[in-house]
Amino acid sequence: MGALILWILLILIVVVILGGVGIYNRLVRLRNRCENGWAQVDVQLRRRYDLIPNLVETVKGYAKHERGVFEKVTEARAKAINASTVKEQGQAENVLTGALKSLFAVVENYPELKANQNFMMLQEELAGTEGKIAYARQFYNDTVMKFNMKQQVFPSNIIAGLFNFKEKDYLEIEEPEAREPVKVKF
């Protein structure tokens, strides 16, 4: 009788430990996926910053007089690159998106530029990159939601508390229109 109870206890302990290990591994996996998602956002943002100088140069070749717009774009880009916090960067990104919009508005007045092969490529790249930024953000937020949820629900909240997992912040965009990609017309 005593041996039986001992066995049952032993099995219970093994089950609990195995379950705990499983939950711990899942939490680690989700945390890594969050970090990977964040890196992906970063990669795409950087790609966008790299495209902008080329774009400005191309537009300059046709529209030399629109200096104000170029300065605005360049300035907004520098601010976004140098932003130190996520919130600051979000705001700088919004300003940059607005500046790019006015740049494309200027382009509307130069049909030759609009037909330029190089410009069209850059415009497509920019539109594509902005789509990717939006998708990377979406993926990051989805993953963060799963990660945070796992830390809140029972029984994984016990393991999360035990090993000091921290909830991650969502990436929020204040202006809904910032999500809209730059319109591409051919």
Add this chain to the structure above:
Amino acid sequence: MYEQITRNKWKSFFLVLFFLVLIFILTWVFGELTDFGPYALILAVVIAFLMTFGSYYASDKIVLAISRAKPVKKEDYPYLYNVVEGLAIAAGLPKPRCYIIDDTAPNAFASGRNPKNSVVVVTSGLLEKLNRAELEGVIAHEMAHIKNYDVLVQTLAVVMVGVIALLSDWILRSFFWGRGKRKTSSKGGGNAAAVFVLVGILLAVFSPLIAQLLRLAISRKREFLADANGALLTRYPPGLASALRKLAADREPLEAANKATAHLYIINPLKDIKGKANKLFSTHPPVEERIAALEKM
């Protein structure tokens, strides 16, 4: 989502197992009929394994070859690449390779054995006729198929059904040929009769089995599921809805598609001009129902 993936992996496993056994039986019968004698069994085992592994690893290549799809570079199709890369990011998958079928009929499909080895195929007509939001909807649908492992089941089905049809055809031929020879040599009439009966039964069993295999792989429900999961990726169901409407309105059939590959495509590429007679065997749910489901989201 994860249940769906597990189910698809099991389905593929049984499909492969079933295929292995079937090929083994078929080649064995084939060997017996053509007087390979004791080597027939060894031959059957070797061929069965080669074909099974071949179809697992090469089925996507076979499907691409059948569909006359060509790989394209990013420099030539930046638009397609950007859309595919964006949705791969949204789905959290590695970027699939991009292929194009040079045909003005707008259509698309995905293939591959897992997300790491996947391809997205679109026709040149699709790129011309859809706008960005619509193309994103279509690619997101394909990305959902990849993520769900639907592509594995569907691609395996194409190759296996093809191989089985081919082999049973061979057997039928070699049976007539073999029997004639045996009659002239007047050797073991009872044996030949037994094989004849066996082949007869096998052939009788095959055609409905093949059809069942296809149906198993298709399961019209998964199109709805891919539509829904695709909309979850773009967060914009009207994009796919409007794309489906355009694809359905286009009456041009896709030349590179056939009955074996039709179920792969986002929309039936054969266009069934004959009308309602084919509805029973339809591999795709009605487009109107899919659009209605998307509009309800």
